[in-house]
Amino acid sequence: MDSHTICDNIQKFIGNPPGVDIGISDLSSLPSETRLGFTSAITVVVRLISGIIGEISDQPTISYFAHYRAVNRYIDDLTLKIGFFMESKGFKAHPIPASQSDPKAYYAGVFSHKTAANLSGMGWIGKNALFIHNQWGSAVRLGTVLIDYDIESPKKIIPSRCGTCTLCKDICPAQAIEGVNWTEDKKRKDLFDAHACSEYMKNHFQHIGRGSVCGLCIAVCPYTQCRQITSDKKEKVNI
Ligand code: SF4
Ligand code: SF4
Known part of the structure; x- marks a missing residue:
């Protein structure tokens, strides 16, 4: 099976x-x-809902917090299903929890969803240190299923x-x-201070x-498609 066929079959x-995109990457x-011994990753991208993102202006909202948790649960359900699906096809699978921030590990988890998503070519990394999906922008959450499958795909870093x-x-x-600006040699801490973010919140x-x-x-973020994009913001990134 090639990577497109795997993604189509999973979809x-x-x-x-709707609101779910599937990608695959060679790790x-x-x-x-870093990759827990697995060779490839299936990435699940779930878009956030426009009405909730659209109401955020200068501080977090209770609706956003509830939505954030709901989307994490949804991703965990999807990655569990995909894990069982891949096992039924004869692969070893390891779903990674959607939310896995560990303050003792500088707010990182067991595996970086962003790393796999970035290698899949489904998007890129912004100055906000977030994955920016090619279609939906920054308003997405990510999940990952590690698999023991050699896809031998070239890196598709954007x-x-x-x-x-x-x-x-x-x-x-x-x-x-x-x-x-993110470049391949940069670590998350070069872009973003996770401790400062967490402490402020x-x-x-x-x-x-x-x-x-x-x-x-x-x-x-002007790339966040579920929010009204003003011409002023469009000019800032020439879109
Ligand atoms: S980095 Fe943290 S505190 Fe700053 S805007 Fe993003 S989530 Fe909010
Ligand atoms: S496009 Fe602008 S708002 Fe979006 S991540 Fe880049 S710098 Fe931040």
């Missing part, structure tokens, strides 16, 4: 739901311990398309975004989402 298996360029835009840096109340918005989710740097 059919999960019922072709063999990463150290074995360079940053942020250009001179600094909207996410400017709006960030924690001053956690450095405002630098805990100190100011404990009453909303236990101070764990914000959404401003998602909502403001």
Whole structure:
């Protein structure tokens, strides 16, 4: 099976739901311990809902927190289903939880969803250190199923398309975004201070989402298609 056939089969298996995109990537360029010994990854991208992202203006909302958790549960259901599907086809599979931030590991998880999504060619990494989907922009959440399948696909890394835009840096109340363009040699900490983001949220918005989710740097991004794009923002990134 080639990678397109696998993605099509998975989409059919999960019922072709709207707002879900499936990709596959070859992880063999990463150290074995980073990819838990698996050779490929299936990425699940789920779009966030426009009405909820559209109501975020200058602070997090209770609706966004509830939506964030609902989408994480949805992704975990999808990756579990996909894991069983891949096992039924004879592959070993390892679904990675949608939300897995560990403060002791500088807010990273056991495997970076963004790394696999980026290698799949479905999008790129913004100055906000988020995955920006080719169609839906920053307003997405990610899931991953690691599989022991050799797809031998060339890297499909898409360079940053942020250009001179600094909207996410400017709006960030924690001053956690450095405002630098992502390149392959950059680590997340070069773009974004996860500790500053987390501490600001805990100190100011404990009453909303236990101070764990914000959404401003998602909502403001001109590539976020579910939000009204003003001509001013379009000009900033030449879209
Ligand atoms: S989630 Fe909020 S506080 Fe954290 S980086 Fe984005 S805008 Fe800043
Ligand atoms: S808001 Fe602008 S700088 Fe930030 S990720 Fe989006 S396009 Fe890039």
